[in-house]
Amino acid sequence: MPLTLFKCDEVIPERKKHCYIKAPGEDSAQFLPIANADTIAGTLSERGCSYCGAKLVIGGVLKDTIQMIHGPVGCAYDTWHTKRYPSDNDNFQLKYIWSTDVKEKNIVFGAEKQLRKCIKEAFAEMPNVKRMIIYTTCATALIGDDPQAIAADIQEELGDVDIFVVQCPGFAGVSQSKGHHVLNIAWVNEKVGTFEPEIHSPYTINLIGDYNIQGDSYVLGEYFEKMGIQVIAHFTGNATYDQCRSMHRAQLSVVNCARSAGYIANELMKRYGIPRMDVDTWGFEYTAAALRKVGIFFGIEDKAEELIAAEKAKWQPQMEWYKKRLQGKKMAIWTGGPRLWHWTKAAEDDLGIEVVAMSSKFGHQEDFEKVIARGNVGAIYIDDANELEFFEVLEMVKPDVIFTGPRVGDLVKKIHIPYINGHAYHNGPYMGFEGFVNMARDIYNATRSPLMKLAGEDIRK
Known part of the structure; x- marks a missing residue:
């Protein structure tokens, strides 16, 4: 199916260019939603400035x-x-x-x-x-x-x-994405290279686009420490101002959130010759692949495999327990941008969950290319969705749980669908092996809780 005009948008026909439902055999480039464009007058955007x-x-x-x-x-x-x-x-x-x-x-x-x-x-x-x-x-x-x-x-x-x-x-x-770009470029122009770090490992990286949401940076930092790798700077999770000034001394930039911080990784490559490596760190298989890639770069594959084996042995039984109980559940992801494509395949492969609808507040067309390639036929993709579109989509796909922010979360609670905070998490961290078990636990608790069902019952009858 090509780009789609929802019924609620009949008075704003321009919205058709921002909504796509994936159909078999279609060229996603041909029907890619418009993104990173001005919000259309008359639609209630969920974007930040x-x-x-x-x-x-x-x-x-x-x-x-x-x-x-x-x-x-x-x-x-x-x-x-x-x-x-x-x-x-x-x-x-x-x-x-x-x-x-x-x-x-x-x-x-x-x-x-x-x-x-x-x-x-x-x-x-x-x-x-x-x-x-x-x-x-x-x-x-x-x-x-x-x-x-x-x-x-x-x-x-x-x-x-x-x-x-x-x-x-x-x-x-048009959205908060501009702020990401401006800060990235200004920081590398004015501050990178103005502070010298103390180097204590032959292997050094910048960990870019990780903001320590509920401790994500702690998890990733511990992985790299076990591999003998020094993180010169987290950009910017649990980081100091001066650590981020010393990013020019890393041998590799490991990029997690490419939308918010890919710009500085590109500049570090152009100005200082530091290679850029994009990774996914949500989900078991994605995390393992990320650690392997970094291990191969430094020639320490054995340390990467040792770490992966230890973490899987520790957390795989819990993941399998949740996967057995979450198999077939339907999930919608309404977040900023990259988490759509970071989460969709990981949720399906590691947890057996079907991702049925995705909405991006500040993603670019590059983000939609990635998530559509990873998504299933029939999944709905929307740029800069508004409130009425959310409700119409819910009627179409009937998800069991929604990952979104508190504003939209409060809306969907009114129609008795559980939501999990996709921006700041419920009970994180969510990155890494341990983190994805936490994510599975939150989905399990949300979908098994009787609260939403009870809230929908009229006790007056």
Whole structure:
């Protein structure tokens, strides 16, 4: 079936170009949904803004850095405590958020004095913290503030601080994907190569596009440590500001989330000759393949196989227990972008689950090419889906569980379908062997819980 216009979209016929149902024998390139394009007027998008992509997804993960949001306080609040990325620095990045609290008078007369005051105040209040990222927002970008110049002045004045400025207001792009891109390129332009790490292994990597959601970085870091590989920098899960400045010293860039961080891997390859290796780290077979690829690159295949055998022996029995009970369940994935193609085949192969519908908020056509290639005939693929499309699709495919964010999750709970947080997980980590068992457990608990069935019963009858 070619691109599809849902009934709810009859008044917005342009939406047909964004929705596809996979049919046998079709050329997915011919019917690829439009992606990374402007949201159509009249449709209720679930996208985040470009600023959100820079701060919430990447920059805000750093565990030792003041996150200064130059704009109204709501911009800071909206990107704080909505992701579950812990750290071994007492969760510093989850405890605090900083805002210049721009008001109407600052919009009229300028907010640069306010920014300067807030930067100094933040460093004074936390004298042991010497690193800061400043983010522009829609309001301060429109009035023409120059945070770059102020940051340079304060660095010279204070001497021992380092400040990075991300100039990516919310309106800069069609979705949060623009924020990923801007931060990636600005960081490699301004900060990579400005700090020298201590090397203690003959094998070094950057682990790129991993944000330590509920401890993912801990799991992957432990795997590579057992293989004798030093992670120079996680970009940016459980990482420090200075570790990410030292990415130029790695021998290999291992890329997990290609959509949010593939840009910096490409730049590291172009500027420093560091090869890029894309991997999947969700699912048993994908994780094993990723470890083998890295092992082959360094010529330590034996260490990779030893690790894979030990982890499978430990976790395979639990995975088989869940697979037996989840076989044939139907799952929908409504997340950002790459998790569609990271999860669909892993869920089907490792758990026996059928993935029946997928929606991407900020994916590009490249992401749809990958997920459609991995998906089953009859699966539904939507770019930038709206609320009414979600409900129509649910009637069509009737999934047993939905992986999505809390906003859509609250909607589907009202029609008594269990959801699992696809952005920040329910009970993670979900990466690696242990992580996919956690994911299977959450699916099992969600689909076996009587709560949704009971919620649908009218006790008045």
